[in-house]
Amino acid sequence: MIDDAPALPPELLLRVERLTMRFGGLTAVNDVSFDVRRGEITALIGPNGAGKTTVFNCITGFYKPTVGRLTLASKEGPLLLERLRDHQISRKANVARTFQNIRLFGGMTALENLLVAQHAPLMKASGLTVLGVLGIGGFNKAERAAIEKAKVWLERIGLIDRADDPAADLPYGDQRRLEIARAMCTEPVLLCLDEPAAGLNPRESLELNALLRSIRDEDGAAVLLIEHDMSVVMEISDHVVVLDYGKKISDGAPLHVRNDPKVIAAYLGVEDEEVESVENEISAEASS
Amino acid sequence: MPDAHAGAAAPSVFAVAFKDAALAALVALGLAAPMLGLVTVQTQSGIELEQHWGRVAIAVAIVFAGRLLLNLTLWRPGRKKSLGYVPPKVEARLARFAKYLAPLAILGAVVMPMLPFTERYAIDLGILVLTYVMLGWGLNIVVGLAGLLDLGYVAFYAVGAYSYALLAQYFGLSFWVCLPLAGILAAFWGVILGFPVLRLRGDYLAIVTLAFGEIIRIVLLNWYWFTGGPNGISGIPRPSFFGLDFDRGDDGFAATFGLDYSPLHRIVFLYYLILALALITNFVTIRLRRLPIGRAWEALREDEIACRSLGINTVNTKLTAFALGAMFAGFAGSFFATRQGFISPESFVFMESALILAIVVLGGMGSQFGVAVAAVVMIGGFELFREFSDYRMITFGLVMVLIMIWRPRGLVSTRSPSVFLKEKKAISGSLVQEGHG
Structure with missing residues (x-):
């Protein structure tokens, strides 16, 4: 290919x-x-x-x-x-992108938005969900790492204090920065x-x-x-x-x-x- | 001058109210005339039409007077709308309350059959309610979390029931072997249906799933030599207590444990079986919500395009939601078959799908606790109204309308985040998307 x-x-x-x-x-x-x-x-x-x-x-x-x-x-x-x-x-x-009309997951918190962006590595760590449901494997460790990474980005965009607020509640400028951080979380x-x-x-x-x-x-x-x-x-x-x-x-x-x-x-x-x-x-x- | 102004305004309010009431009365007339005014009666010479215009007049008068009264009091223009508004503080307190209520409810469900005053009828009703709780939780994955509107959910319930019935009939397999098989087969059918259908969205998805539900039922009805068609399948083996049958024999459940034989043993066992199955469904769903797949489902419900830009394979993600929802319906279906001992396509009509969907929507999409409460209210309420058979459906409809006015997002309308840094804050339902397929 x-x-x-x-x-x-x-x-x-x-x-x-x-x-x-x-x-x-x-x-x-x-x-x-x-x-x-x-x-x-x-x-x-x-x-x-x-x-x-x-x-x-x-x-x-x-x-x-x-x-x-x-x-x-x-x-x-x-x-x-x-x-x-x-x-x-x-x-x-x-390649990551953001959108002209912001497309955040409005009903999910800022932290959750950044975790969704790390879907692929977390999915792997959860053993394609099977091991994750049973609670075995390294999922918890991987999730902690993902949360740490999300925290770093929340610090960088100055939204660490609003991590647990739904994305749709954030002011416009914060939403813009959060969308950039979300894109950056895909590395x-x-x-x-x-x-x-x-x-x-x-x-x-x-x-x-x-x-x-x-x-x-x-x-x-x-x-x-x-x-x-x-x-x-x-x-x-x-x-x-x-x-x-x-x-x-x-x-x-x-x-x-x-x-x-x-x-x-x-x-x-x-x-x-x-x-x-x-x-x-x-x-x-x-x-x- | 102010007097003149008020004088000019007062009749206008009344005129508006009067006009509106007259319009409502007109609608009532249109509806009542054929429904209440004309009655066909069987006479010796055939069918005759009786006319009851008095009833129509009463109905129209009630609508007119009621509407006028409401227009002049509760619905008067300028009056603050309080209907359907629950302050966020109360909302949050309710959610916190629900947190303690859920373990209590589980505890109550566990001890219920042991209470001395519990009758067999209550346990039977409990089994029925728990079956719908489980179905509601299963459909909640598809509709509540992933935001895919599925109107043919009962098809997977049917697949599960028929899987067990047919496997038992043709291969003599026991319930415990068939239970996982029924789940797998239902999930398999979920994937088969999902592949062509999940590229559709919203209304189109709903229509196609509706059609799929009907197709399964009609196939079951017409595949006479295999499924027994409308006669259904009878003599489905009852479940055993890990190999011990619930019968009077010497190696039966009662004899082995040195108890006096009682037909109640099986009922109680079935009750705990469905309770366990429902709790497994609940446990798996709660875990899945915290796993990347669950978050991806919710993200999909929020914004599919953004999901794609983040590298989430939307087709696979939707398929897993569909398959998992179908799997739990399959488990419930095989339980249904073993409880009834007899199944026929009549048990899997569209009304069932609608009922399960109503449970999910009334409960609050995505909320496990709300769905359970809605199932208890709907199914339990349905049973209580059995005596007023004629008014059952109208009450059902009325309750639906009222709940949709008061709580348009269901009983529990807040979303609880799957992960938090400092504090878990409930997210208002108005911010959460409902999903567009």
Whole structure:
């Protein structure tokens, strides 16, 4: 299954090649290629409807791409993500994600949310439930370890005092952080965040930046994030990819992207006399 | 000016109330006219239609007056709604109360047959109630924990009962051998059904499980040479006390223990057997809730997409819930067969599924204690109302409606977390999802 996946250069974690996703007649993502490097925060930006979340859903297995190849350098060698089923993406490829509209288990406590994320190792420790029901085997030890790990994460996101509260009772910003912690409890190599700063106030936004930096530096996970808040993007990302109408229009360091006329045009529009020249430029680019 | 305002408002409140009452009376008229007003009676010349318009008038008048009165008093606009609201403090106290109540209830169930004033009827009723407690706990895994709406649960009950009956009939196997086999077979059928069905969600899942329940019953009804069809299977062997039969013989239970023979021995034994089976179901469910699989079930009920993103195989997780729920129904089924000594497809109609589901929903989905209380209330209540046979179903319906108004999430509507760091806090039912299949 993985024999035809090409090896990636060592500094790369994920290579997206010619990714295209069509829904009937609508092409949501059109021939997008980019790389995610190890130990970096990569931001995927673009105006509304540019196809960012679709790219995410392809990477995390929720959509099967129409065309394209997604190669991830996992511990066991290169893996083709488009061939894995959604729950295998987390287990085999160690890619975790969060959702634009937070998807916590609202009726379960913060602690339980983090334990559900450690399902696979705990399941193994419970002897696929059989030994666990009988109370033999190392399940209790494994569960204590899982709770310790959850505690570490609750400390890191500042929710240790609310560990026993239902997730749906937490304030919005806390829910966002809890969802990130939950994703991190699966020990991912790549963490995909869909608009993590949406709805946060400036102080929470700063805390989020610190959290994401610590995930990159301490946990060694690469981060791929979709974000509209440019202050977050410019502040923390090492690499920015810009999509517009399903196509990649720019790719590079934050500074480079910020000054890219095509990006400025996509976000702010252009002055009337410039429209023609920009259009020519884009069509020349597209045909080349 | 304020007087004028009040004067203008008062008749309007009355007018609204009057209009609403008139509408309700109209609905009552529509319902009562064919149901109360027309009666077919058998006469010598055939069937004739009798008309009782007086009854209709009384019914409509009661509805009109009652509705008007309620509109002007309890339901008056601006009056604070107190119906159905239980303050969280009371809720928490109830939950703490339940914690001590559960061991007491178990103790009560254990000593009940030994009490001097306990009659045979009470033990028989106890067996019936405990069977439904067990079925309720089994279905609670599927509906309450995993959030999969199963309307055909009785099919697995039937599989268990017929497994034992047929294995005993064709191979002469004893109850103790058949009990685990019946559970395994029912779980197997749970998986067989689960594979094609579990990709459906919500209403669609409910409809397909409903159909599956009917299919099993109809197969049992029509596979004449194998299952006996509508005649059922009779002469199913009674359970033995680990090899000792409950009979008058010299090697029977009574003789071996030097007791005088009494038919009550078997009844008491059956009572303790179903009590043990039900408690095993309870114990396993409580343990499962603390294991990753149980947490995955509850997570599935909360949000299936998030589960998939966390690497949980949702198909397998749903299948295990289905299979385990079916297994406990299979155990209960084989117990049912050995208790009755006779089974026929009539015992496994949709009404049974609905009754078990009603027990789970009334008890509070996911709550073991609530389900047990609901089973006692429903089945026990059903028996008490046996004398008023005609009004049994209407009372049943009324109680359901009332409970759904007062406690829409069931008797115990809080969820208790499976694990905690410092303090175990009950989670309000309003935060907990009901599951969409």
